[in-house]
Amino acid sequence: MKDATELIRALTGLAWPVFAAWVVGKLLPEIQHIMKKRDFSLKVGNNELTVQQFTDKVVETTAELQQQVAAQAGQGRVRHDPPPQQRVLHRILWVDDAPSNNAYEAGQLQAMGVEVVQAESTEEGLRALQEAARPFDAVISDMGRAEAGGFDPDAGLKLIRKIRETDDTTPVFLYGGAGAAARRDQVADAGGTGVTQSPTELFVLLGQVGRFPRTAT
Template identity: 55%
Template sequence: MKEASALIGALTGLAWPLFASVVVWRLFPVIKNIAGRGNFTVRMGDAELTVQQFSDKLVEATADIQQRLTAVSASEGQEEPSEQTERPPGVLRRVLWVDDQPANNAYETAQLQSLGVEVVHATSTGEGVRALHKARPPFDAVISDMGRSEPAGYNTDAGLDLIREIRSFDDTTPVFVYASTKTLARKEEIATAGGNGVAWSPVKLFDLLHDAGEFPGAADG
């Protein structure tokens, strides 16, 4: 487990954003593999951490990296046009995530929560729309997958349908599609429907979310 301790130390001190982004992208499968081995403790200096404590430390470390990456990206890309529609900057306190497989986004959810963002999950377009109508306070952003299982069957355009539903009563809340790189081919279609951006990696997703509002951990710190 010395390698794991060294990994955490390296992650918290990373200064090279490109290398950090690769580590973040690769980290979740590694954690799943470690956790699948069963109960164990990890020695960190003079202390021992449980599997849960070890995972929490990794979440905190990579969430910090994500936050630093978005700050670097924002400072380096100020002259580039944003995928967002014009909207006053604020704080990203609540996010609605619509995906029929929430477990697939467990690590990204944990990172957001570590940064102080409340994440509410919905598994269908209808459930997501109802959550938006009932939300008090309102959500600051919406994330959706593209294709998902709906009550009527699998819908390859579920993300688009959700965006159109939202835009029928809400013109301002940012809506992002988080899916595979194949979805990039539909980027223009998503924008026409009213979507604010497409993400295919955690780093890109956090970049888009940072455009929607500052993470509470940074805003309150």
């Protein structure tokens, strides 16, 4: 009797995965057919992404979170960061010649009550800073981007230096690939507050500047 009970439990446990696999197998050809006929896109913050772009971003971000959790678990403890400062991150300027690359992160910030103003060049970013009715609480920039004279691999550094000519206090972060992260010393020498290629670390860095207006839901 005991063996029979265990067998039933095992079969029950397998039932849902087998059923789900069967459904996917039946529907997948039709889904693929529809995807080929229509151009699916999603509105994320101020940008529009294809389903594939959005999925890739979700996978990347959740993978980063998993790595962070795994690293902390490997240390045998969960890190307790100091309480956030009293400063509130109301407005952030994001300078990047391809805003759609950061649509998911910008959408997360907006979900937490942060106004994200996007600029696609150093000139446009500096103009946004100068003409802002209210000051920005932080600036985020990529490292290399297309400028008026062509692609500039040091655009992020130049933006930091320009900002520091008149502003010594606004935090400026560089958010890019491994190439940008490898130039951490140069970013610091230029007056940058931090540099990262990780979306998770970016939010950690911003959280060290101040608190978000509300919790994402």
